[in-house]
Amino acid sequence: MTTIKIFDTTLRDGEQSPGVNLNQLEKLEIAKQLERLGVDVMEAGFPASSQGDFEAVKKIADTITESSVAALARANKHDIDRAWDAIKGAKKPRIHVFIATSPIHMKDKLKKTPEEVIDIAVKMVSYAKSKCDDIEFSAEDASRSELPFLAEIIEKVIDAGATVINLPDTVGYTTPKEYGEMFKYMKDNVKNIDDVDLSTHCHDDLGMALINSIAGVENGATQVEGTINGIGERAGNVALEELAVTFEIRKDFYPFDTNLTLKEIKRSSDIISKLTGMVVPGNKAVVGRNAFAHEAGIHQDGVLKNAQTYEIITPELVGVTSNSLVLGKHSGRHAFKDKIKQLGFQLDEDKASIAFNQFKQLTDRKKEVTDDDLFVILMDVQTDIKARVQYKLTNFKVTYDSNNSPSASVSLETPKNEIITGEGTGNGSVESLYNTIEQLIEEDIQLTDFTLSSIGRGKDALAEVHVSMTVNKQVVSGRATAQDVLEASANAFINAINRVFIIQADEKE
Numbered sequence: 001m002t003t004i005k006i007f008d009t010t011l012r013d014g015e016q017s018p019g020v021n022l023n024q025l026e027k028l029e030i031a032k033q034l035e036r037l038g039v040d041v042m043e044a045g046f047p048a049s050s051q052g053d054f055e056a057v058k059k060i061a062d063t064i065t066e067s068s069v070a071a072l073a074r075a076n077k078h079d080i081d082r083a084w085d086a087i088k089g090a091k092k093p094r095i096h097v098f099i100a101t102s103p104i105h106m107k108d109k110l111k112k113t114p115e116e117v118i119d120i121a122v123k124m125v126s127y128a129k130s131k132c133d134d135i136e137f138s139a140e141d142a143s144r145s146e147l148p149f150l151a152e153i154i155e156k157v158i159d160a161g162a163t164v165i166n167l168p169d170t171v172g173y174t175t176p177k178e179y180g181e182m183f184k185y186m187k188d189n190v191k192n193i194d195d196v197d198l199s200t201h202c203h204d205d206l207g208m209a210l211i212n213s214i215a216g217v218e219n220g221a222t223q224v225e226g227t228i229n230g231i232g233e234r235a236g237n238v239a240l241e242e243l244a245v246t247f248e249i250r251k252d253f254y255p256f257d258t259n260l261t262l263k264e265i266k267r268s269s270d271i272i273s274k275l276t277g278m279v280v281p282g283n284k285a286v287v288g289r290n291a292f293a294h295e296a297g298i299h300q301d302g303v304l305k306n307a308q309t310y311e312i313i314t315p316e317l318v319g320v321t322s323n324s325l326v327l328g329k330h331s332g333r334h335a336f337k338d339k340i341k342q343l344g345f346q347l348d349e350d351k352a353s354i355a356f357n358q359f360k361q362l363t364d365r366k367k368e369v370t371d372d373d374l375f376v377i378l379m380d381v382q383t384d385i386k387a388r389v390q391y392k393l394t395n396f397k398v399t400y401d402s403n404n405s406p407s408a409s410v411s412l413e414t415p416k417n418e419i420i421t422g423e424g425t426g427n428g429s430v431e432s433l434y435n436t437i438e439q440l441i442e443e444d445i446q447l448t449d450f451t452l453s454s455i456g457r458g459k460d461a462l463a464e465v466h467v468s469m470t471v472n473k474q475v476v477s478g479r480a481t482a483q484d485v486l487e488a489s490a491n492a493f494i495n496a497i498n499r500v501f502i503i504q505a506d507e508k509e
């Protein structure tokens, strides 16, 4: 068995998914979970891209001890300096330098000759090496690059100090045969290739990210890059849980394994889905809600007689447990704290107390409080950064009947602690609320996305709302959970607006 290193880029390429915008505490919470999952390397972000991302990467680097923490940088000194400043406190830091090597990217995007690209790559890998021992070099768009050129640049950056060579299928264009052959070519033609880890990085534009990653591994790659739930730029990256579970279930066929703790997969998937707002489709392999559900009579009959007739993966393998009924109206703080631990959270006293009060409020309105309900409460409290100035929803009312446009009235507490009230209408109840809030808050707000999902299945399930918007051209997302759909909608909208204040404060620091 060869153990394949897992490089998780949920916090970098995953965050490049449209509409995803994580705050510092959210990124940290995901990082902690990735460490529990056992990823060998986590790419925490792209520090040169914003002050907020710099701070988040730094926080992660200063916290994580088991996994290596990587930061992405273009092949220029400024990006490399920012990356190093963010990760130098990490126990195992890695600078990840990339530059494109395909003819189209070099000519039309970088406006550089191939010789100039080699020169920049070598100089920048050496520069990064003068700061950090572990240097990954990515040849962006490798799968559309000319093989002899790719071999030449790789050999030179290895001589300049690269410890990992990544050959991305940046645009999800390649096929398994072609991608595998690229790795074999490098193995056969780059003299010092055995001195480094070779890595895959596959996008899913043609639905082949998993099989392409496996083809890379079969041809010499020792590291796979991807994300949890397969999120990422455009159609996303390879879903790491699918790769790890494939190796586990088909160990009769593939002589590979990973260091992942498979039973942490479900929790990782849930946290990432919740914090990014990217809902996992019910039929998604390994982590979808229906992945272990059997609907058809013949299947149910088979499963009752022997689960293995239709179940190749047990739910327990990936940490799917039955959604046990937990605490209720009469539960106290001790039982609540114990449950917090069981669900894998570490909350300080203040946050535990806020979460306990929210749980108690929920027990007044909801007969059965499940692990899923508690999970969202704990996650919300754990990752809530309070803006120094913020708007709060103090009251709202929506009137709806099938013959008239819905109308809303909303009262908000302003950052100056004044109560402001307004009224408005819209084509639907949510729109009437949003129009009213927009009138009250004098900022330029454009809603770009709205997602509503339910936590749990019953008619008293909690509603979870995610929104993406621009506020004064700043892209921001917001989320909120409540038992009432409209309350969750209003609070998600306000949460996004409040996050702009947090980003502005971060940027000033």
Ligand SMILES: CC(=O)SCCNC(=O)CCNC(=O)[C@H](O)C(C)(C)COP(=O)(O)OP(=O)(O)OC[C@H]1O[C@@H](n2cnc3c(N)ncnc32)[C@H](O)[C@@H]1OP(=O)(O)O
Pocket: 013, 016, 046, 048, 049, 050, 073, 074, 075, 076, 098, 099, 100, 109, 110, 111, 140, 170, 233
């Ligand atoms: C394949 C990938 O996923 S790569 C990672 C993609 N991630 C991101 O882009 C993160 C978000 N990006 C950002 O915040 C911004 O694009 C920044 C801060 C990185 C750069 O912003 P700007 O300086 O305004 O540049 P902008 O994004 O418009 O253009 C990119 C510039 O970088 C250059 N560039 C692109 N890749 C590289 C590279 N690997 N090495 C060196 N230069 C590069 C481009 O040629 C262009 O240069 P030019 O201004 O001389 O034409």
Ligand SMILES: CC(C)C(=O)C(=O)O
Pocket: 013, 098, 138, 139, 140, 141, 166, 168, 169, 170, 171, 201
């Ligand atoms: C920066 C590199 C690794 C990348 O994300 C890609 O090529 O898709």
